[in-house]
Amino acid sequence: MAPVVPNYSIILPTFEEKENLPICVWLIEKHLKEISYEIIIVDDASPDGTQEVARNLQKEYGEDKIVIKPRAGKLGLGTAYSHGLSFARGQFIILMDADLSHHPKFIPEMIALQQKYKLDIVTGTRYKDGGGVSGWDIKRKTISKGANFLAQFLLNPGVSDLTGSFRLYKKEILAKLIAESVSKGYVFQMEMMFRAKKAGYRIGEVPISFVDRFFGESKLGSQEIVDYATGLLYLFAFVW
Amino acid sequence: MATQLVIYSAHVILLVLLWLLAYTEVVPLVSYLPEYARCLVNYAPIIAVILLGLYAAATVIHGVCTFNDCANAKAELLAEIQEARKELKQKKIID
Numbered sequence: 160m161a162p163v164v165p166n167y168s169i170i171l172p173t174f175e176e177k178e179n180l181p182i183c184v185w186l187i188e189k190h191l192k193e194i195s196y197e198i199i200i201v202d203d204a205s206p207d208g209t210q211e212v213a214r215n216l217q218k219e220y221g222e223d224k225i226v227i228k229p230r231a232g233k234l235g236l237g238t239a240y241s242h243g244l245s246f247a248r249g250q251f252i253i254l255m256d257a258d259l260s261h262h263p264k265f266i267p268e269m270i271a272l273q274q275k276y277k278l279d280i281v282t283g284t285r286y287k288d289g290g291g292v293s294g295w296d297i298k299r300k301t302i303s304k305g306a307n308f309l310a311q312f313l314l315n316p317g318v319s320d321l322t323g324s325f326r327l328y329k330k331e332i333l334a335k336l337i338a339e340s341v342s343k344g345y346v347f348q349m350e351m352m353f354r355a356k357k358a359g360y361r362i363g364e365v366p367i368s369f370v371d372r373f374f375g376e377s378k379l380g381s382q383e384i385v386d387y388a389t390g391l392l393y394l395f396a397f398v399w
Numbered sequence: 400m401a402t403q404l405v406i407y408s409a410h411v412i413l414l415v416l417l418w419l420l421a422y423t424e425v426v427p428l429v430s431y432l433p434e435y436a437r438c439l440v441n442y443a444p445i446i447a448v449i450l451l452g453l454y455a456a457a458t459v460i461h462g463v464c465t466f467n468d469c470a471n472a473k474a475e476l477l478a479e480i481q482e483a484r485k486e487l488k489q490k491k492i493i494d
Contacts, residue, residue: 181483181487181492181493182479182480182483182484182487185483185486185487186479186483189479212492212493215491215492215493216492219490219492259476259480262472262476286462289467290467291466291467291468291469291472292466292467292468292469293468293469293470293472293473294473295466295468297463300462300463300466301459301463304458304459304462304463304466305459307462308455308458308459308462312455313403313407314403315403368467368469368471368472369469370469370472370473370476394403395402395403395404396402396403396404397402397404398402398403399401399402399405
């Protein structure tokens with residue numbers, strides 16, 4: 160049988176996701192039955208055996224569907240995406256987290272919206288039309304809303320969720336945005352979206368329910384807040 | 400295209416210039432106004448900053464109060480995780 164070239168490449172960057180990765184793949188398989196896709200797992204040398212689980216998944220679902228492209232160490236999110244992207248066969252790339260906070264059931268909605276309006280990017284939003292977050296206390300909500308208000312006010316991006324990382328991109332556009340963007344972490348997602356808007360790409364939004372991770376730590380400390388603020392000011396003052 | 404900083408500065412500088420014209424009475428606006436309105440003109444920059452702060456606080460408080468908690472999404476996901484674990488164990492993908 161000749162290998163079928165998938166239309167969609169889902170890039171899953173992982174680090175210590177032994178628990179979540181198989182469930183994430185199972186959910187993708189369950190909700191994307193009608194869709195031609197591949198999953199590219201970019202694992203940053205997790206010591207917990209994430210790659211073993213990935214190989215088990217590959218045996219079960221096939222090498223055409225599960226592509227494993229590990230890296231030597233923890234090298235950051237931006238480069239994980241470009242690493243995964245260099246092996247992607249699909250015309251469209253879906254970025255999501257493997258920690259179950261992003262539910263694959265929203266991917267068909269993103270695809271439908273993209274097709275309907277011939278969009279360049281579809282982003283999941285937690286802040287509009289029924290989107291939301293489960294598992295946040297009032298402090299986390301306040302920080303999130305405050306950060307989002309600042310970003311909306313300063314950058315006026317026309318997109319309600321700038322820091323989300325559950326998105327669908329046209330392949331060549333993602334490659335271009337990754338190459339241009341220099342920020343790290345949350346700000347990296349924001350920079351890509353801000354640059355996309357400035358470049359005039361067509362962007363749509365799908366409301367998503369974000370379930371904060373219950374296996375493992377979700378980090379938001381003062382360091383993250385400082386990084387966010389400096390990143391935001393960088394975008395405000397230096398990017399056009 | 401310009402950076403957001405340049406775009407914002409252009410607006411702010413324009414507003415500041417207009418205010419200075421009124422404040423220094425180069426444009427004799429104040430003389431046509433009743434006493435209480437003069438005070439408003441004089442303190443306009445401070446009032447603007449306070450209003451902006453109130454707008455920011457109101458937006459964030461409103462956002463937190465109307466935050467969608469999507470409890471259903473979590474319950475649904477937990478059920479799916481159970482189902483997934485069962486099947487993945489059967490297929491010997493996880494122990």
